[in-house]
Structure formats: C-alpha cells, structure tokens
C-alpha cells in the first residue's frame with residue numbers, strides 16, 4: 001500500500017519528532033515514571049495531542065490513515081507518549097460525540113489543546129475484561145448524580161484534570177465527566193509497573209462524589225457499546241500502530257547493533273543465525289504494518305468491517321511486537337538488558353500492549369465471533 005505525498009510528508013515530520021523529542025529521553029521518563037511536561041506542550045503546539053479533532057477543538061481533523069502513521073512514530077519513540085495521545089483522543093471524542101453542548105464546548109478544546117489532560121476510567125480492581133459488569137454506581141440526588149466506586153489502572157490519572165467515568169445508573173450503564181478536585185474523589189499513584197512506566201497510572205476512588213446533572217455524558221442500555229466500545233476501538237487502532245513502531249524501533253536498533261558488534265572476528269550480521277533472526281523481525285514488522293494500513297484505510301472510508309480489521313491488526317501487531325522485542329534483547333546480549341539501549345524498555349512496553357484495550361485472549365474471542373457472524 002503506497003502512501004500519498006501528503007502522508008509521506010507527515011510521516012517524515014512525525015519521524016523527526018520521534019527521533020529528536022522522544023528517543024533521547026524515553027529511557028529517562030521510563031525511570032522517572034513520568035513524562036516531561038515539555039513533551040506534552042510540544043504535542044499540543046503541533047496539534048498532535050488529539051489530531052483527529054476538528055481545528056476549532058485544537059486538532060487538525062487528521063484522517064485515520066495519517067493518525068496511524070503518527071501513532072507508529074510515537075510508538076517507535078516512547079510507548080507512554082503514544083498512550084497519552086490515544087487516551088486524550090478516547091476521552092475528547094467520547095465527550096464530543098455523546099456529551100451535551102456545554103460538555104462539548106468546555107472539554108473537547110481543553111483536552112485538544114492540552115489545557116487539561118483527560119483519563120478514561122473504565123477498569124476496576126475486580127473488573128477488567130468483563131468491563132460491562134463494573135460495580136461503580138451512580139444515583140440521582142437533588143443536585144445531580146452521586147457516584148461511588150473505585151477505578152484502577154487508569155492511564156495518566158496522576159496528571160488528569162478530568163475523568164470520563166463509567167458507572168451503573170438505575171441498572172443501565174452510564175458515563176460521566178468528573179473533574180479533579182470534586183469532593184470525595186481521590187487519586188492514588190500506581191508505580192513500579194513492568195512497562196509503560198511513564199503513563200502515570202492511578203487508582204481513582206469515588207466516595208459519594210456528586211457531579212452536576214449536566215455532567216452526564218450518556219445513559220442507557222447502549223451506553224457501553226456506543227461510548228466505551230467505540231473509544232476502545234479508537235485506542236486499539238493507536239495501540240496496533242504503536243506496536244508496529246515499537247517493533248520497528250527494535251529492528252532498527254538490532255540492525256545497527258548487528259553491524260557494529262564484532263564477535264568471532266566478524267560483525268554479528270555476518271553470522272547466519274543472526275541473519276535469520278533479522279529476517280524474522282523484518283517480516284513480522286512489515287506484515288503487522290500492512291494489517292494496520294488495511295485497518296487504517298477501512299477506518300478512513302468508514303468501512304463496515306473496520307472494527308474487525310482493527311482488532312485483527314491489534315492482535316497481530318502486539319503479539320509480533322513482543323516477539324520482535326524479545327529477539328532484539330537477545331541479539332543485544334547483556335547490552336539488551338542494560339540501561340543504555342531502548343530494547344529492554346520496548347520489551348517491557350510490548351507486554352503491556354497485549355493487555356490494554358482488550359487482552360490478546362479477549363481479541364481471540366472477539367475476532368472469531370465477528371468473523372463467524374459475517375454473512
């Protein structure tokens with residue numbers, strides 16, 4: 001699949017950003033378990049924080065195919081930055097699509113311009129894959145809705161100024177906007193993760209948190225499918241492309257290392273077994289990229305199979321990325337597990353990609369279900 005001239009120009013700009021602004025710092029952010037504020041400001045200035053939003057909301061109405069290229073380059077540089085951009089898109093688009101005019105006007109531009117960071121609060125301590133059965137509850141009170149429950153593993157909760165919180169209201173799913181600082185809301189940082197360590201995760205406790213009636217984004221039987229599922233589909237597309245970038249980063253590092261490192265009097269690249277490893281890596285990267293391009297093209301044309309293709313791309317690309325990353329670490333030997341090369345961070349981040357936005361096993365179920373249901 002050939003890129004257009006415009007797409008190629010964009011890709012060059014994204015790659016430069018990744019090389020100059022992400023790769024030199026990503027290991028340090030990983031160790032600090034925090035992103036630098038300046039990189040978020042740079043993303044906002046480039047209108048890349050939620051590039052798919054319309055211009056008046058801080059985006060640039062970026063097409064799905066180009067957004068995929070951005071996700072790939074961010075993923076090549078720093079998985080947590082890619083995760084940040086995915087989550088901002090999930091929250092901003094959900095509010096823009098399903099929220100009332102007041103919520104749309106207040107929050108979509110604020111998130112799009114980086115004035116406020118958003119978090120997508122679905123998962124709970126006891127409910128992950130089975131997210132439809134969350135136990136956080138909301139009830140109507142005199143001055144709005146009162147929400148009680150706990151959300152866990154929430155990306156950028158430590159930094160977020162606004163949370164999109166899913167709860168049950170009158171036995172149907174509902175989604176609410178909850179502002180940081182609302183009485184009863186506390187955020188405890190989660191540290192020491194295996195990967196995506198700079199994603200500033202948190203556990204959110206909502207203890208009788210009262211939000212105004214107007215903060216209800218959606219309520220009803222279809223809320224989960226309309227709001228949560230479409231947001232996860234958006235995030236999954238970013239994760240799939242990000243996994244391609246991660247794998248490409250591992251391949252690039254491995255090619256350099258195999259050319260430079262000499263063992264048994266020749267560069268590693270001269271050993272046949274090393275060449276075989278490189279062949280496996282490059283084939284996986286290119287196959288994963290083609291699946292992402294196919295998903296991107298279907299998303300761009302609102303094809304009815306786009307959701308299934310995105311699932312397939314995410315399933316394949318994240319598994320491939322983990323495999324490529326583990327081969328890259330092996331090829332680097334001790335340097336592969338040391339602090340100076342990106343491959344050990346990529347390996348840890350790759351495992352996380354198989355868990356977020358639907359685990360590999362849940363996708364095995366969903367892809368078969370959707371494929372069997374096709375006429």
Ligand SMILES: Cc1cc2nc3c(=O)[nH]c(=O)nc-3n(C[C@H](O)[C@H](O)[C@H](O)COP(=O)(O)OP(=O)(O)OC[C@H]3O[C@@H](n4cnc5c(N)ncnc54)[C@H](O)[C@@H]3O)c2cc1C
Nearest residue numbers: 120121122123127128129153154155196356357359361362
């Ligand atoms: C770094 C990171 C960032 C995250 N960010 C967010 C965020 O911003 N917002 C948010 O809401 N959540 C977030 N999450 C949570 C993430 O979405 C969940 O971890 C994920 O959905 C899986 O849920 P779980 O961890 O509870 O695993 P579980 O659902 O308990 O699953 C445990 C294991 O059982 C398997 N399993 C479960 N059900 C089945 C089945 N039916 N058949 C076969 N196998 C099954 C799973 O595949 C998995 O291997 C994040 C997680 C991480 C690690």
